[in-house]
Amino acid sequence: MSLRVVSGGYDHTIRLWDAVTGTNDQTLQFNESQVNQVQFSLDGRLVAVCGNPRVCFYDIQSGSTSPVLSLEYHRNNVSQLVWSESGPFAITCSEDTWLCEWDMRASEPLRSCKSDGCLSGVVYGNRKDECFTCDYGGSIKIWSLENKEVLARLVFGDQEILSGLVFDPLHHLVASIGNSGYGYLFRVETEEEEKESTSMKDEGSMSNQTDDGYFSRVTKLRCSKRYVLKARFNRDASLLVSAGDDGNIRVWGDEKVADRYQEQRWQQSRLVGKHQKWAWDCLFTRDTRYVFSASSDKRICLWDIETGDLMKEYKGHQKAITSIDTFPTTTDND
Template identity: 30%
Template sequence: MPTTSTGSKSNPARHDMSVILVTGSYDHEIRFWEAWSGICSRTIARTGESGQVNRLAISNDKRFLGAAIHKKIHIYDIGSASSDPILVLDKHTNNVTSIAFNSEGQWLASGSEDSTIRIWDLRSPGNIVHRTYENGAPVNDVIVHPNQGELISCDQAGSIKQWELTDNLCSHELTPAGDVPIRSISLASDGSCLVAGNNKGQCYVWKVNDESTSLPRFQAVTRFLAHNKYLTRCLLSPDAKYLATCSADTTVKIWSISPGYDFKQEKILVGHQRWVWDCAFSADSAYLVTASSDHTARLWEMASGETVRQYNGHHKAAVCCALHDGAS
């Protein structure tokens, strides 16, 4: 993240495409930002279109932006100035709540309030759904396992499920708090640890064991109350040393993680005026971006816990953000 645009008075700084920072809002707009200047460099206005932007995802190669917009998923070419999507995926029948690219950007997984999880083959013409999983309850979050062979989802019925891509089935199910809805899940980049947060602000943590061992796949190690109000997002840092939790209480909490899975509250990031809906870490785990109902997004420095940049421009709640500043 510390890369900045370079320029002089006669040669103004140009947008540094090595850092892609995007926010989505209930104002229907998607905005690209210059991370360090705070300038909005591009707006996908979607004039005349209805549908709020629920989630955003950037492909690993930085070519594509996926946007979950009401019942549809729009795929945008990040390198293009066009506001028109290059693909519209439209088989869901209710709000799309979560999207995730696979590591090579060849397919996309999506979860929806229509109680299905779908896998879309982005290489196929004609908006092809490669696979559909019937979840039985509205899906709140879905992530692709680093091994690219499994999905993990969570839902309104309080379940966390692992789906096998090869066998087309649910192989494991966890219900840590009965029927309390699980809002958000995050898996360590090496697949070793799973964290889930629910509507009551509780976080649950499992050590993920290799299938080849005799140990359970998901071994419960701890749980803790992260917030006294609704939890909206939990996210492990790329180095798996920190957990960020976002909440209706207007704060973001940063938790350090010991090798023995002891979670200790390190910092409370204070500054947003309303609900904080989403967050994204920089590749080096040194910065965090957040999106809030107060219409703004913020860039936080993890070491100090201070806001180093605020992004103003949305005129309704900013509910999702995506950041990709690593190697493509």
């Protein structure tokens, strides 16, 4: 496991770690706000740091401690940045209700869309101009960035504040989390896909349809007592890991069941780790043998998901760690 780990939180530092040795080999200051998200670029050269209200980019290979680029458009906490798999593009979303697509070669947004509530998460969809968002109003939306319009909407209700979502484009699975302690899994289909896959749909499944698409419910998972703060799929979306206010790191799913849309396959869960305070973030290693997690207890932990053993701790942050990401330092063929 040759990885670099990046982390950020409430102590205004971004720290880079050698995953094998646990050494904190680089520290950057981010004094203007807490860190909402850290994210490696697709080539691993840059680290994007989402704060309030800017996104700053650090060239970690140059050794410079100053940002090489900043995005200045937003006026409140930037909740998330996601990179495009094709070309120098990215999307950001913010509590200021704006969703922005960026050409990283320009200083102004390529496109911007205003939502009707504070945005907490964003992911690219399957189509080039498509993305999904979730918000504090308890809804997931599918957007056409080109047309600046909402194509489909799933509303959970006034009491649900959604704090994040992830999307697996191969299986069209969306997982969303929020303040109720639950995680929700949905299959997302376009109108054309609905016609091709009618036989796959369960008559009893819940869906929220529009003219352009629909969400079909897969399952609902009790992930935490009150707040689920993060959930992520592994590489083939056969498993989901969640982190919450109770400090528990849970892995959901039965890898022996191939059908991703079978509700029962997701009910199997394993408690693979527990923090002393809130767990803010979690993610699988590429081989799905381990899970990283970050917490208000100021630790990053590496857990063996089969045994639940704590393999390594990464200590150095002085306050809560809110976000982590990893990048492989060697090429593998798995």
